[in-house]
Amino acid sequence: xxxxxxxxxxxxxxxxxxxxxxxxxxxxxxxAAEEFIHTMRERAQPGARLAIDASGVETLTxxxxxxxxxxxxxxxxxxxxxxxxxxxxxxxxxxxxxxxLCVSEPEGDGRAPAARDSANETIEPFTPSEELAMxxxxxxxxxxxxxxxxxxxxxxxxxxxVLQAVDGRDGLEVLDxxxxxxxxxxxxxxxxxxxxxxxxMRRHNTHKSTPILVLTTExxxxxxxxxxxxxxxxxxxxxxxxxxxxxxxxKVAP
Numbered sequence: 701x702x703x704x705x706x707x708x709x710x711x712x713x714x715x716x717x718x719x720x721x722x723x724x725x726x727x728x729x730x731x732a733a734e735e736f737i738h739t740m741r742e743r744a745q746p747g748a749r750l751a752i753d754a755s756g757v758e759t760l761t762x763x764x765x766x767x768x769x770x771x772x773x774x775x776x777x778x779x780x781x782x783x784x785x786x787x788x789x790x791x792x793x794x795x796x797x798x799x800x801l802c803v804s805e806p807e808g809d810g811r812a813p814a815a816r817d818s819a820n821e822t823i824e825p826f827t828p829s830e831e832l833a834m835x836x837x838x839x840x841x842x843x844x845x846x847x848x849x850x851x852x853x854x855x856x857x858x859x860x861x862v863l864q865a866v867d868g869r870d871g872l873e874v875l876d877x878x879x880x881x882x883x884x885x886x887x888x889x890x891x892x893x894x895x896x897x898x899x900x901m902r903r904h905n906t907h908k909s910t911p912i913l914v915l916t917t918e919x920x921x922x923x924x925x926x927x928x929x930x931x932x933x934x935x936x937x938x939x940x941x942x943x944x945x946x947x948x949x950x951k952v953a954p
Contacts, residue, residue: 723753728764733846736767755782760790766850766939768799837861838949839878841871841885841897842915847938851884851915854942860949868892872900875907881953883907887916887923895930902931911952915940 722739725732768778780787780799791798838860840851848864855862863878865871867889875883883901887894894914901907911933916923924935933952936945 722750724757726756726758728757728760733761733764733767736764750778751781752778753781754787755784757784757787760787762939765790767846767853769939769942837863837878837880838882838884839863839865839871839874839880841865841868841883841889841894843867843886843889847886847915854945855949858946868894868897871897875901875904880910882949883910883912884915885912887914887918887927895926898927898930898932911949913948913952 728736778799783798788798838855840848840855840862841864842848842851843866848866852862852864863874863880865874868885869892871883871885872892874880883897885894885897894916898912898914901910901912912931914927914932914935915938916936917938919937927935934948936948
């Protein structure tokens with residue numbers, strides 16, 4: 701866990717009002733991603749964006765990129781101040797736009813987020829369908845707490861009721877007790893992988909038609925075909941774009 705003195709938390713004053721500001725550490729890795737979630741929830745204020753000073757960032761790994769993208773879509777929102785070249789390059793390397801920038805402290809309404817370029821987004825629904833009503837309940841299955849938290853931030857903000865499971869076996873136990881509209885599952889997990897989760901769901905009458913989206917770092921066509929044959933509805937490669945994820949859920953949800 702990152703030392704408390706590394707995450708500098710200060711309150712800045714703008715027009716007589718205090719607004720949360722966070723100065724990021726040089727290395728934004730998995731531990732930093734988890735701390736970022738905690739800090740964002742602790743310091744963000746309703747109606748105001750959390751201002752983030754990214755001038756000192758030297759390394760930005762995938763988990764933190766996903767956390768930042770999810771935070772941008774959350775009800776609190778974020779705005780980046782003075783992003784370092786490494787910070788900007790990390791997003792560019794993945795074909796993603798940086799979150800909105802703030803030159804000074806953001807006002808309550810903040811700047812509108814820049815439109816994303818989805819040309820490099822990897823989301824492949826196997827069966828096209830018309831856009832349907834938003835799903836009410838989604839089960840996410842992933843052994844990474846950071847990924848589960850990223851999905852929770854994105855999906856809860858979009859109005860979904862989110863359930864979580866830590867691996868495939870845990871996911872099936874949740875499905876035995878709860879009704880869900882969509883399942884989002886990882887592939888590589890302990891005790892039971894995503895392929896087996898899909899196969900067992902499709903053997904059960906209750907879940908024969910439940911949309912199942914695979915969310916994974918894997919991109920090999922052979923593995924996509926295995927998921928398709930098992931009964932997956934679609935395949936998404938991390939990092940996911942929050943807007944595209946929600947749009948895909950709306951297309952496949954009954």
